Amino acid sequence: MGEMVDFDLLDAEVLRSNGSVQEHLHQRAADVAREQFGNKVFVRGVVEISNFCRENCQYCGMRRDNSRLRRYRAECDQLAELIIGHSPESITDINLQAGEDPVAVREVAIPLIRILRQSTPLGISVCLGTLNQNLYRELRDCGASIYILKFETGTPALYSKLQAPGSFEERIGHIRRLSQEGWKVSSGFICGLPGEGDAELLENFELAARLPLDGCSVSPFIPGDETPLAASPAAAINLTLNCMAALRLTRPDLVIPAVSALNLAETNGYRRGLRTGANLATINLTPTPLRDDYLLYKRDRFIMNEEEVLAAISAENLIPSQESLAAYYAARDQAAAASTISTAPASPQQA
Numbered sequence: 001m002g003e004m005v006d007f008d009l010l011d012a013e014v015l016r017s018n019g020s021v022q023e024h025l026h027q028r029a030a031d032v033a034r035e036q037f038g039n040k041v042f043v044r045g046v047v048e049i050s051n052f053c054r055e056n057c058q059y060c061g062m063r064r065d066n067s068r069l070r071r072y073r074a075e076c077d078q079l080a081e082l083i084i085g086h087s088p089e090s091i092t093d094i095n096l097q098a099g100e101d102p103v104a105v106r107e108v109a110i111p112l113i114r115i116l117r118q119s120t121p122l123g124i125s126v127c128l129g130t131l132n133q134n135l136y137r138e139l140r141d142c143g144a145s146i147y148i149l150k151f152e153t154g155t156p157a158l159y160s161k162l163q164a165p166g167s168f169e170e171r172i173g174h175i176r177r178l179s180q181e182g183w184k185v186s187s188g189f190i191c192g193l194p195g196e197g198d199a200e201l202l203e204n205f206e207l208a209a210r211l212p213l214d215g216c217s218v219s220p221f222i223p224g225d226e227t228p229l230a231a232s233p234a235a236a237i238n239l240t241l242n243c244m245a246a247l248r249l250t251r252p253d254l255v256i257p258a259v260s261a262l263n264l265a266e267t268n269g270y271r272r273g274l275r276t277g278a279n280l281a282t283i284n285l286t287p288t289p290l291r292d293d294y295l296l297y298k299r300d301r302f303i304m305n306e307e308e309v310l311a312a313i314s315a316e317n318l319i320p321s322q323e324s325l326a327a328y329y330a331a332r333d334q335a336a337a338a339s340t341i342s343t344a345p346a347s348p349q350q351a
């Protein structure tokens, strides 16, 4: 596998490999990430602004049927104070995440983004679910530029069985439309979901290759304590890391995060993610009293603070990027536009 992986070579055997094949896969993915992005890792902060959710995804602890969850919506002013006054210096971008809660989009995300845009240079990404066109437009107009909307699984039947948001076609339609409307779009899938066999695993890569994506994540499935999938087995860390490496090889240009759940799957899982082609790290900034109720899977989920993120980056001989992810995407687009202009054939007047 010395060359760029040809999609035809990506098979379930590679994805489920261990030993020397796996080592080779991971090394090649790390090399490709370094060729594309140097030794820099983007570092963003995440704030989880609301855990209200109108969806009922079987894998997620914030599903609307989870009546044991204390629901919260954070205060815009409190978050503004936290982000402006107390953000770690290493952070260049901020990601606002929530259950699917349009009220929080209007009352918390939009006013908060306006404040951040006026008073900080932070790049702004949002992960707020499938919304209507007006809300997408307002979020963009007030200064967010990256939308995170995961396709969760590349298999439509599995998507609907797991009661993932809306329908598969709708979710894919939103991803495409967000990109057409100028958002930088990051998507992703959950690896090791119950019901996922080899064919379903491969469909994630086929879909990621077809979609207009700037970033993509691979998250290990973690059975949520308060979900219908509580008794299902968690994803294997090696399968998750192999998927991250394969994604890096099939789409070298993508920004791929190391997700904190990698550490739940294995101590050092996060560092192994950085060693497997990831180039984005996330520091959790959600105020401590709210954190416990932002229940994706387990109440004792793994939270990465600044010290742990920076220690993992430096232990892997990498360094935090000084440039924000939003600025990187903007500069990349400008360079692409300039090269299109300079390679365009001269007009008859110029010739």
Ligand code: SAM
Pocket: 059, 060, 061, 062, 097, 098, 099, 100, 127, 128, 129, 130, 148, 149, 150, 152, 165, 189, 190, 219, 220, 221, 222, 223, 224, 296, 297
């Ligand atoms: N509600 C928004 C949406 O659906 O896009 C954004 C927030 S949602 C809680 C964030 C992500 O958490 C989901 O897209 C899903 O991939 C991930 N997630 C939820 N439960 C999970 C689990 N049990 N294991 C792994 N990832 C999970």
